[in-house]
Structures are given as structure tokens and as C-alpha cells.
Amino acid sequence: MTVERSADVSSAALGTQPRSVACQCRNASVDLGSRAGPRRILGDINFDLHEGEFVAILGRSGSGKTTLLRVLGGLVDPTPESVVTFHGRPVAGPPQDVVFVFQNYAASLLPWRTVHNNVALGLEGKVPVAVKRARISESLATVGLEARAADYPWQLSGGMQQRVQLARSLAMRPRGLLMDEPFGSLDAMTKASLQDQLQQVHQHTGATIAFVTHDIDEAVFLSDRILVLDGSPATIAHEIPVELPRPRDQLATKELPEFLRLRRQVYDAIVETGD
Amino acid sequence: MTSATAVLRRTNVLGVATMLLLLGAWELLIRVGLLDFQNLPAPSAVAARAQQLLASGELMTNLLHTLRVTLLGWVLASVIGIGLGLVLGLWRPAWRWSMASFELLRAVPPISLVPLALLVFGFSVRTELTLIVYASAWPVLVNTIEGVRTVRPELRDVARTLHLSRRETLLKLTLPAAMPSIVVGLQLGLSLALVLAVVAELVGNPSGLGNALILAQLALRPEEMFAYVFTIGLLGIALNAAFRQIVAWTLTSAKPLPGKVS
Numbered sequence A: 001m002t003v004e005r006s007a008d009v010s011s012a013a014l015g016t017q018p019r020s021v022a023c024q025c026r027n028a029s030v031d032l033g034s035r036a037g038p039r040r041i042l043g044d045i046n047f048d049l050h051e052g053e054f055v056a057i058l059g060r061s062g063s064g065k066t067t068l069l070r071v072l073g074g075l076v077d078p079t080p081e082s083v084v085t086f087h088g089r090p091v092a093g094p095p096q097d098v099v100f101v102f103q104n105y106a107a108s109l110l111p112w113r114t115v116h117n118n119v120a121l122g123l124e125g126k127v128p129v130a131v132k133r134a135r136i137s138e139s140l141a142t143v144g145l146e147a148r149a150a151d152y153p154w155q156l157s158g159g160m161q162q163r164v165q166l167a168r169s170l171a172m173r174p175r176g177l178l179m180d181e182p183f184g185s186l187d188a189m190t191k192a193s194l195q196d197q198l199q200q201v202h203q204h205t206g207a208t209i210a211f212v213t214h215d216i217d218e219a220v221f222l223s224d225r226i227l228v229l230d231g232s233p234a235t236i237a238h239e240i241p242v243e244l245p246r247p248r249d250q251l252a253t254k255e256l257p258e259f260l261r262l263r264r265q266v267y268d269a270i271v272e273t274g275d
Numbered sequence B: 001m002t003s004a005t006a007v008l009r010r011t012n013v014l015g016v017a018t019m020l021l022l023l024g025a026w027e028l029l030i031r032v033g034l035l036d037f038q039n040l041p042a043p044s045a046v047a048a049r050a051q052q053l054l055a056s057g058e059l060m061t062n063l064l065h066t067l068r069v070t071l072l073g074w075v076l077a078s079v080i081g082i083g084l085g086l087v088l089g090l091w092r093p094a095w096r097w098s099m100a101s102f103e104l105l106r107a108v109p110p111i112s113l114v115p116l117a118l119l120v121f122g123f124s125v126r127t128e129l130t131l132i133v134y135a136s137a138w139p140v141l142v143n144t145i146e147g148v149r150t151v152r153p154e155l156r157d158v159a160r161t162l163h164l165s166r167r168e169t170l171l172k173l174t175l176p177a178a179m180p181s182i183v184v185g186l187q188l189g190l191s192l193a194l195v196l197a198v199v200a201e202l203v204g205n206p207s208g209l210g211n212a213l214i215l216a217q218l219a220l221r222p223e224e225m226f227a228y229v230f231t232i233g234l235l236g237i238a239l240n241a242a243f244r245q246i247v248a249w250t251l252t253s254a255k256p257l258p259g260k261v262s
Ligand SMILES: Nc1ncnc2c1ncn2[C@@H]1O[C@H](COP(=O)(O)OP(=O)(O)OP(=O)(O)O)[C@@H](O)[C@H]1O
Pocket: A032, A033, A034, A041, A059, A060, A061, A062, A063, A064, A065, A066, A067, A068
């Protein structure tokens, strides 16, 4: 469970209470091919994710947020000199116990499988059938979709489909969740209710969550810390701790002066990156 | 809803009416002598001849032969086409090595290989099967390659983040995602299989509907020729309908696709 290496170093540097490091990024750079040859998208990214921490990643469009998350999820290879570890092991391919939640939920669900069988996808052949069933109903209940288990994804609304993807990820019992703008294309009401559900999941499972978003309110509302990406190649331009009391409430929390102050601070940080 | 109304609803009433009307016109034109070719029989004469052929069992024997070779050849072609298509579609080196040869072979119309097959295999069912398999493997192959190539990259990422093995990825994601395209290939292949079966029987294999058609021509029996031509047409329609029905059943139950719960 615990990671021995460098947990003390980073927590001391960040001034937080000592928590073990779930994910480590040291001098992580990424080159991606373009027509003019490889281009450096990310340059020298350094940060840690602590066990159970909720970190939001912000940055303007095209700044490299998705790329960074894909590196953590083992879906994109960083340059050889980069050091990226998850749960103490170097990331080479998707790490164990870490699940990526994709922005494009419609393309990530299998239209020929029912909701139940979509959620089953990662468990099949890996756990006993009874365990699998139990985990599926449990995770469907968590996102409030037990009643729709027999439906097909295309019979559900967008928000429901994203909840199916969330349930599929939760059924894996991940210790780490990497979420790429999961609520980006949803209306405000659905978004708020999914944020509440995600907050509960975070509280109950203690999972480490990295969450990419465009939405400043969402970032402040959900996270313990906000990273702002900027530059070309992108680095972490700002790191803003969020110390709002939990559990957070859609109305009460968002009326706290501290919330408004943080919101302002993050906004300024992003605007500043424009120059 | 009763089954009678269901059948009625699915039948193209106007289409059938048009067909009957055309047949009626044909019959009439011959009766009044407006259509006066030496060897053009009236539909009634064709029907009478078909009746005789049915009664003697001749038509059934020929029909069964053609049906059997068509299906056998098509199944073989489908296995080859899907198997090869998966390899070529999923494994880049295979594609690079063989693409030129395939493009060349594909440019050759299968019918032009009929004389060659005859020379190699003689007047036999082997000639027929070879031609069917060769011709109908193409659309299956091409559509399988196309199908697995166009699987959305998001699905591969899903497979990776959920730690699916290569085999699971193939069976649970790639194949089902490519299935619509493969089904199109299978259907084209089935139509081609029947075409090639008849062609092979016309020129080579001494049995089946195509052969019966040629014999009727040599014997100067136009009613019999028409009877066989219609039989071939009906067989084509029946094969197509059966194929569609099977696909529909498979897709609505959604279970026979390799997505079932293990
Ligand atoms: N597969 C790829 N090949 C080459 N370049 C890529 C690839 N994917 C992304 N890029 C480039 O990398 C940069 C960062 O892209 P990325 O998708 O990470 O941005 P983002 O911050 O997630 O943007 P958005 O907020 O719009 O989702 C962009 O300039 C993009 O053009």
C-alpha cells in the first residue's frame, strides 16, 4: 500500500501533513509527432499526487492537460529521461489500480452491450462471477443507475452515459482515478449532481483523483489542490492549494469568502498565463 | 397483432402488384401476337414447365446442388476473408508486405479466371467451389480490414485502461465494433457466391441450375430456360432474405455477438 520513496521530501516541500505519495512526476516531458516532426508538448513537469488527494488540472485549450493525464494513465509515453511512477512503480502502460475516465463517454461505452455489461467489461475473467455481480450492482447504485442496468447506452441521456462510465471505473475498485473533463459537455444541473456524486465517491473510497477541467468553479469546489498548466512546452505555472472544509455543499461552500477568493486567484492565474 | 397482418405489413404490396401486372402484360402481348419471337414463351407456359420440373424432382436436385455449393463456398470464403482481414487489418507489417499483391489480384475480375480454373480443375465441382471462394472472399476481406481499421481509437484506450488482454480486446471490442462492416462484406460475398456458382455451372461443372439452363438451351426448350432463370432469381432473393433475418436476430438479441458476459 504505502510508498517508501520520497514521500517525506514532497510533503515537506508542499508543507502538507505527511501523506504517502501515490503518483510522482519528475522532469516529465512529452514529444508528440506533428507534420513538422516531433514537437515538445510537455516540458519538465514536476509534481506529486498524494494518496487520497483530489487534484484539479486547469489550463487553456491546447495547453496539454489531456496529454499530461494520459502520461499518468500510461496511454502516452513520456521521453526516456522522464520519471513517472504510480503506486511506487514506473508507469509503462496503464498502471494497476488506476482507471482513466474519458471525456468522450459516448465513444467509450460499447453500444452493443447493456449498461450492466458495460460496467462488467473490466471485471470479466478477473474476479469470481458472484463478486463481479456484487460490484456491478454496487457501482451502479453509487451513480444511481441500478434501474437502468438492462438498457443500452444509447437509450440513456448524456449525463447517464457518463455515469455509466464512472460506474465502470468504480467497479474496478481503483486507487487512482484520472478524469479528463468528465463533466465538460453536461448541463449545469447534471454537472452539479455528478460533482456531488464524485465527492461522495472520493470520500468513501479514498481514491487519488486527478481531474482535468475547464471550469474554475468546478476545480475549486472539488479539489484539494489546483495545478495550472501553461507555456509551450507546457509546465506547471501555478500550484494553488484549496483548503475548503469538507464535505462541500453546492450552495454553502460556493458562498464562502474563501471560495470566492480562490476562484479569483485561479482566474488571475489563468489569465496571467495568457501573456 | 396476428401473424397474417404482420406478413402483410412487411410485404411490399405495391411491388408485388407491379410484378403481377408486368407478368399479365407479358402474357397478354404474347396471346394477342404483339410479341412474336420464335423462342419467347408466355408466362403460363413457363409456369406449366416449372410445375413439371418440380414434379419430376429435376428442379429440386439442381436447386439443391447450387444452394449447397453456394453456401459451402461462401462459408469457406467468409472464414478466409475474416481471418485474413483481421491479420491484415491489425498487423501493419502484414499489410505492407502484401498490399501490392492484393491490389493486383483484386483488379482481376473473378470471371476472367473461369477458363483458368477449368484448365486446372477440369469440369468438376472443385472448379465451381474454387471460383466461388475466390470471388466472395474479396468483399469479406476488404470489409473486415476496413472494419477493424476504423474502430475508434477511444475503444483501444478503454481496453488498455481496463487492462483487457489482446485476446479480450479483439473478441470484446475490435470484432463487435467491426461487425457492421463485416456483415456488409458477408452479404456482398453471398450474392457473388451465387453468381459465380451459376457461371461455373454454365461453363464448367455438369450439375446445378446453371448447367440445367445450358442443357435447356441446347435442347431448345425456352420455357424450361425461363423456369430455371426464375428459380435462380428466387434463390438469390431467398438467400438474401435469410441472411438479413439471421443478422437481425443476432443483433436484436445482442448476445451472439462476442460481448456476452463471461
Ligand atoms: N496525438 C497527437 N499528436 C500530435 N500532437 C498532439 C496529439 N495530441 C495532442 N497534440 C497536441 O498537443 C497539444 C496539447 O494537447 P492536449 O490535448 O493535451 O491539450 P488540452 O489541454 O487537453 O486541450 P483541451 O482543453 O482543448 O482538451 C496540442 O497542441 C495538440 O495539438
